[in-house]
Amino acid sequence: MQAFDYVRASSVDEVVSLLAQNGDQARVLSGGTDLLVALREGRRQAKLVIDVKGLAETSRIDYAPGKGLTFGAAVPCHRLYDNAEIAAAYPGLMDAATLIGGVQIQGRASMGGNLCNASPAADSIPALIAHSAIAVIAGPSGTREVPVEEFCIAPGRTQLQNGEFLVSLRVPAPAPGFGAAYLRFIPRNEMDIAVVGVGASVTLDESRTTFVAARIALGAVAPTPLYVAEAGASLVGKKVSAEAIEEAAKIAQAAARPITDMRGTAEFRKHLSAVMTRRTLEKAIARAKAA
Amino acid sequence: MSNKVRVQTKLNGHDVEFLAEPRQSLLEVLRDTLNLTGAKEGCNNGNCGACNVIMNGVLVNSCLVLAVEADGAEVTTIEGISLAGELHPLQKKFLEHAALQCGICTPGFIVSAKALLDKHPDPTEHEVRMWLSGNLCRCTGYDKIVRAVLDAADSPELEATRA
Numbered sequence A: 001m002q003a004f005d006y007v008r009a010s011s012v013d014e015v016v017s018l019l020a021q022n023g024d025q026a027r028v029l030s031g032g033t034d035l036l037v038a039l040r041e042g043r044r045q046a047k048l049v050i051d052v053k054g055l056a057e058t059s060r061i062d063y064a065p066g067k068g069l070t071f072g073a074a075v076p077c078h079r080l081y082d083n084a085e086i087a088a089a090y091p092g093l094m095d096a097a098t099l100i101g102g103v104q105i106q107g108r109a110s111m112g113g114n115l116c117n118a119s120p121a122a123d124s125i126p127a128l129i130a131h132s133a134i135a136v137i138a139g140p141s142g143t144r145e146v147p148v149e150e151f152c153i154a155p156g157r158t159q160l161q162n163g164e165f166l167v168s169l170r171v172p173a174p175a176p177g178f179g180a181a182y183l184r185f186i187p188r189n190e191m192d193i194a195v196v197g198v199g200a201s202v203t204l205d206e207s208r209t210t211f212v213a214a215r216i217a218l219g220a221v222a223p224t225p226l227y228v229a230e231a232g233a234s235l236v237g238k239k240v241s242a243e244a245i246e247e248a249a250k251i252a253q254a255a256a257r258p259i260t261d262m263r264g265t266a267e268f269r270k271h272l273s274a275v276m277t278r279r280t281l282e283k284a285i286a287r288a289k290a291a
Numbered sequence B: 001m002s003n004k005v006r007v008q009t010k011l012n013g014h015d016v017e018f019l020a021e022p023r024q025s026l027l028e029v030l031r032d033t034l035n036l037t038g039a040k041e042g043c044n045n046g047n048c049g050a051c052n053v054i055m056n057g058v059l060v061n062s063c064l065v066l067a068v069e070a071d072g073a074e075v076t077t078i079e080g081i082s083l084a085g086e087l088h089p090l091q092k093k094f095l096e097h098a099a100l101q102c103g104i105c106t107p108g109f110i111v112s113a114k115a116l117l118d119k120h121p122d123p124t125e126h127e128v129r130m131w132l133s134g135n136l137c138r139c140t141g142y143d144k145i146v147r148a149v150l151d152a153a154d155s156p157e158l159e160a161t162r163a
């Protein structure tokens, strides 16, 4: 691997000033499951690797029912799904956390790293969007917050400006009647990259028969994970029915603009966009009814 | 070339100190500096699991950990799995079931299975298969490996390793 210096950072300010001084010569390290592979293959260059796992802000998990969840950008997936309360309250996030790689990847890989890596096929991003997650960013002029659906701007590129890094993710408390899910289509059962991934959440009324709110996001069908606000909006006020779900799936499909690559043709991905949206909505609805 | 950094770890129960360049993986240092060649380099990119070790109680690919990240950490490699000179029940069952052919994947499988049984002492076959999905084997077809792990989980000796 190329030579670089390594700093185990101990404060947010230290990370910001190191990033500001070193520009794109510096890379933030969370679990390293993307970064170390990219550095080894020469796809990324670094003179300085800044390990942010030691900061209280990036490694904490704060959860209180009714208040919501804030978790550090470097928290590895296994710490999320090992927490039974969080697993129950955020089922869409859990679907993604348990899908990323195998257990040894989940021991290191963070959702923050998944988001900052900005792959169009990243599994946690549609799930974070479905759960209305907010990215908390620190930089030279303080902290700012960005909805996750606005965070990625191109494959491998994010909102982050020079000197900025992702500190944590804030996820609102689920309302009564809330359910969410993330599903991906892959050719094998495990250890593969999504051909299409869909994150969906629904909030049903007290009788659990009518949609109060819904959010739908697709992965691997556009240069960035795609939030399709109209698809969710189409459900609001409607009775839960196969027709309403089909209609939302059609809207999501229309928004998808996939490419052809080794994992699937554009045509196949387009087809899958509707199928996977329907299945994911059905799962989210079942969970909302059970909640 | 960057300067070497001093790293202090608890490795297989012993205090171990070494020097590493920041760019070196934990796998590289285990094998080339510390002569612990049990962990294997299969892919060097996180896909095969042959390099798996347990770090602070968590199963990780040592090819995707920088050696300098192990400073202050507890690390268990395949060399630390046997108990006072006696094979761990998992190791015995791998032999009994002939759960290996060339053997290059075996240390990784045993370390992964150890982490599984530490967390879920009585796994179902499905749990074993899912847990081991990040370990690749080109020879066995996996079935004997899964049998060996399930059998080890049932073995009375495993209880004893916890005491």
Ligand SMILES: Cc1cc2nc3c(=O)[nH]c(=O)nc-3n(C[C@H](O)[C@H](O)[C@H](O)COP(=O)(O)OP(=O)(O)OC[C@H]3O[C@@H](n4cnc5c(N)ncnc54)[C@H](O)[C@@H]3O)c2cc1C
Pocket (backbone or CB within 6 Å): A027, A028, A029, A030, A031, A032, A033, A034, A035, A036, A037, A052, A073, A074, A099, A100, A101, A102, A105, A108, A109, A110, A111, A112, A113, A114, A115, A116, A117, A121, A122, A123, A124, A160, A164, A165, A166, A167, A191, A192, A193, B045, B046, B047
């Ligand atoms: C075998 C294998 C299987 C995988 N399977 C999947 C899968 O199924 N689904 C999937 O989506 N991904 C998968 N991945 C990719 C990877 O594991 C995930 O993207 C993971 O979530 C990345 O998190 P990390 O903490 O390891 O990030 P890192 O590798 O530490 O960082 C990723 C990128 O984000 C930057 N970064 C990290 N943290 C921050 C921060 N706080 N602020 C700013 N920038 C930051 C880094 O500089 C780097 O560019 C797999 C990888 C491997 C090796």
Ligand code: FES
Pocket (backbone or CB within 6 Å): B040, B041, B042, B043, B044, B045, B046, B047, B048, B049, B050, B051, B052, B061, B062, B063, B064
């Ligand atoms: S060598 Fe580390 S996973 Fe293959």
Ligand code: FES
Pocket (backbone or CB within 6 Å): B099, B100, B101, B102, B103, B104, B105, B106, B136, B137, B138, B139, B140
């Ligand atoms: S025994 Fe040869 S790779 Fe598993």
